[in-house]
Amino acid sequence: MKKILSILVVILPWKIKRLIYIKVFKYKIAPSARIGFSIIFPKMLIMENNSKIGSLTYCKSIDLVHLKESSKIGTLNWITGFPSNNSETGHFSYDKNRFPALIIKKHSAITSRHMIDCTNTITIGEFTTVAGIRSQLLTHSINIYNSRQESLPINIGNYCFISTSVICLGGTTIPDYSVVGALSLCNKKYEDCYSLYGGVPAKKIKDLEKDTKYFNREVGYVI
Numbered sequence: 001m002k003k004i005l006s007i008l009v010v011i012l013p014w015k016i017k018r019l020i021y022i023k024v025f026k027y028k029i030a031p032s033a034r035i036g037f038s039i040i041f042p043k044m045l046i047m048e049n050n051s052k053i054g055s056l057t058y059c060k061s062i063d064l065v066h067l068k069e070s071s072k073i074g075t076l077n078w079i080t081g082f083p084s085n086n087s088e089t090g091h092f093s094y095d096k097n098r099f100p101a102l103i104i105k106k107h108s109a110i111t112s113r114h115m116i117d118c119t120n121t122i123t124i125g126e127f128t129t130v131a132g133i134r135s136q137l138l139t140h141s142i143n144i145y146n147s148r149q150e151s152l153p154i155n156i157g158n159y160c161f162i163s164t165s166v167i168c169l170g171g172t173t174i175p176d177y178s179v180v181g182a183l184s185l186c187n188k189k190y191e192d193c194y195s196l197y198g199g200v201p202a203k204k205i206k207d208l209e210k211d212t213k214y215f216n217r218e219v220g221y222v223i
Helices: 002-011 014-023
Strands: 039-041 044-047 058-060 064-067 078-080 101-104 115-117 122-124 136-138 140-143 148-151 154-156 167-169 178-180 195-198 203-207
Touching: 002 014, 002 039, 154 167
Parallel strands: 039 058, 044 064, 058 078, 064 101, 078 115, 101 122, 115 136, 122 154, 136 167, 178 195
Antiparallel strands: 140 148, 195 203
């Protein structure tokens, strides 16, 4: 029944779609939240006031998607992972603390045409933008020394700006008030706030002024 509904619900009007999500799938969706013509079926979906998911975005095989107040996921994004209760293949069975989730805090956004691998938890802080197109957040890879799949969370801080075509690997931490330049590769825990990072691999390029207007916004989207 759920499999059939998961196909049909994509094209239904929003009021009916929301009712099915809440009654059948037990999702928690605020009246002011909205989903476009997208396939959105994590194990649990929580959408707070004024949160939005655009059309043609695909999201399955993760435990939780939580969009906090006024946060957004745009169009044509691919969001997948490896659910925690899937033991058929034995992948990640050694890691009891792994939690496949995407948590987007208030007034933050993932724009369009990004690939988000939530095999482990990805957290995006408040007033942060994953901007441009074709960025990849990849929480899992193969450990060649142990010859097994391994995953690590990704944490992006508050008031960050992630430019176009950025790659963040598992274990990456971007501190608050940071800008990551286009085409950068982030692969570790960065520590300095109010900084511009860039390159392959990314490193600190320069300090940024604390009174930069982007870092002092009271609303999410820049217009």
